Amino acid sequence: MSTLSRLSQSTVEAPISFLMREALARPELVSLAAGFVDQASLPLEETFRAVEGLLESSALGRAALQYSSTMGDAAVRDILLTRLLQADGVSGNSRSFEQVIMTAGSNELLYQLGLVLLDREDIVLCGAPSYFVFLGALQGIGARAHGLPVDHNGLIPEALEEVLQKAKATGDSDRIKALYLTTYFDNPSSITTSQKRREEIFEIVSRYNHQQHRLYIIEDAAYRDLRYFGEDIPSLFSLDLENKTVVYTSSFSKSFSPGLRVGWGVLPNDLVAPLSHHQGNMNFGAPHFSQQVIRQVIEGGDFDLHLSKLRLTYQKKLETMVSAAEEYLGDLTEVSWLPAAGGLYIWLKLDGVDTGTEGPLFPRALEKGVLYVPGYYCYPTEGSPPAHDQIRLSFGVQSVDRIKQGMQLLSDAIRETLAQKEPQYQ
Incomplete structure (x- = not known):
């Protein structure tokens, strides 16, 4: 019999913890996963x-x-x-x-x-x-x-x-x-x-x-x-x-x-x-x-002045990520994304590709050097069924150049995965 409370036994490690360990273990990874804020813009x-x-x-x-x-x-x-x-x-x-x-x-x-x-x-x-x-x-x-x-x-x-x-x-x-x-x-x-x-x-x-x-x-x-x-x-x-x-x-x-x-x-x-x-x-x-x-x-x-500058920083990063998606993924009919007017994320959909950690794309993306959040992490266990063909990309913490690099690496991984003939999930 466990000495831990039911609350403790029901509490599991957050998915982001696994992703953060990957990022910390491999500093060369371009992490488009964690929703961290822009380091250079922190209001020192x-x-x-x-x-x-x-x-x-x-x-x-x-x-x-x-x-x-x-x-x-x-x-x-x-x-x-x-x-x-x-x-x-x-x-x-x-x-x-x-x-x-x-x-x-x-x-x-x-x-x-x-x-x-x-x-x-x-x-x-x-x-x-x-x-x-x-x-x-x-x-x-x-x-x-x-x-x-x-x-x-x-x-x-x-x-x-x-x-x-x-x-x-x-x-x-x-x-x-x-x-x-x-x-x-x-x-x-x-x-x-x-x-x-x-x-x-x-x-x-x-x-x-x-x-x-x-x-x-x-x-x-x-x-x-x-x-x-x-x-x-x-x-x-x-x-x-x-x-x-x-x-x-x-x-x-x-x-x-x-x-x-x-x-x-x-x-x-x-x-x-x-x-x-x-x-x-x-x-x-x-x-x-x-x-x-x-x-x-x-x-x-100072807060409102900082916020005005921060919005410009993130707007440029958002535009960079969307522009890179259009450049590297725009010709793929299997790939689409939702328009964003703010926030820190882009939501990408890849028809016919299992984007989870056990699917073919995630390990291939890691091998290429880019990290993302699998979309199924974001679905409740009840109600609308979870989608296994979506990913969350964050543009908050990476520089403009690293965002573009990460999107190119992700595109390489997606293209290689799509090149496989067999469907990846039912």
């Missing part, structure tokens, strides 16, 4: 000025080095809520900074939401594909992730309606606790949920909740700031005027620095106390010093 000078500003005052410095409240620094929470409401074009709203929670990265908030909301065998609905780190967290908790089909506009509302109606008919409604969506530049597909879809999804969930159920929408907006083309879209959160349904989560890991570990979210009214209690028992709150650094860079204007 901006962070130095913020820390210097904190520590040149003994009062500010000691306050930053002290504990904060469990939910986070009140001033920081108010700043973040104000910026969110401004981005959404919302004024005169009833929301308060007391609904905002600070966490050590947005993944911590997602995990805490899982622990607060879910019992074993409870269900979280999500897109297929979806963010595989959260899928792994749900598996560890003992919850079930049920994938719903998506298209270029996001989650298909009719599929959501169908699964909710089926659950009602079978008496399983109480098991469905949340709908998880990355509404801006989805990880892995880079799809942004259209305004029309947001309204349709919110209407379906609201109608479902009025039937004595409680289904939360977890809106993951970690990539919202990384838009390179087009206009921003108001969040799903902005539709929730009664503060009952949408949990909005975000992070400074992609837009400023992952090393600071600053995530945050806005909670529906009835989740504020449960999350506060849970966080208080776990860590007494997110790192206060990091919160104060973020406050300094926002109030001093």
Whole structure:
């Protein structure tokens, strides 16, 4: 009999850990796998000025080095809520900074939401594909992730309606606790949920909740700031005027620095106390010093200036990856990819090719010297069946030259794989 808890026994190694070991063991590999940020763009000078500003005052410095409240620094929470409401074009709203929670990265908030909301065998609905780190967290908790089909506009509302109606008919409604969506530049597909879809999804969930159920929408907006083309879209959160349904989560890991570990979210009214209690028992709150650094860079204007430069950097990298895909893969009818207007990823589809670690392409790509994330990692075990012919490519960490080199190596591996006469999977 194991001495480990059921939670520990259910928690398996994240797929990205295997990919990272490959990358670290072979530094010459061009890794288009991990969603790391651009190393040269990390805000060294901006962070130095913020820390210097904190520590040149003994009062500010000691306050930053002290504990904060469990939910986070009140001033920081108010700043973040104000910026969110401004981005959404919302004024005169009833929301308060007391609904905002600070966490050590947005993944911590997602995990805490899982622990607060879910019992074993409870269900979280999500897109297929979806963010595989959260899928792994749900598996560890003992919850079930049920994938719903998506298209270029996001989650298909009719599929959501169908699964909710089926659950009602079978008496399983109480098991469905949340709908998880990355509404801006989805990880892995880079799809942004259209305004029309947001309204349709919110209407379906609201109608479902009025039937004595409680289904939360977890809106993951970690990539919202990384838009390179087009206009921003108001969040799903902005539709929730009664503060009952949408949990909005975000992070400074992609837009400023992952090393600071600053995530945050806005909670529906009835989740504020449960999350506060849970966080208080776990860590007494997110790192206060990091919160104060973020406050300094926002109030001093450095954050927005940095973000403007960062967008230009990533736009060039995205354009490089797409241009390389067109140059090296554009003549192959078996290969297609989704357009991206932001984020850090390109979602590639290869008809007739098993892209998994046990298929023919992955080892051949490693042999060539390029690493990618197999698409099937990003699919839940229930609902829409996983696709074995897709891959996620990240352009965040590699230089423009390395991106182009990696795409050429990947093209070589794909062409050799396609040259095999027999189909690779059924």
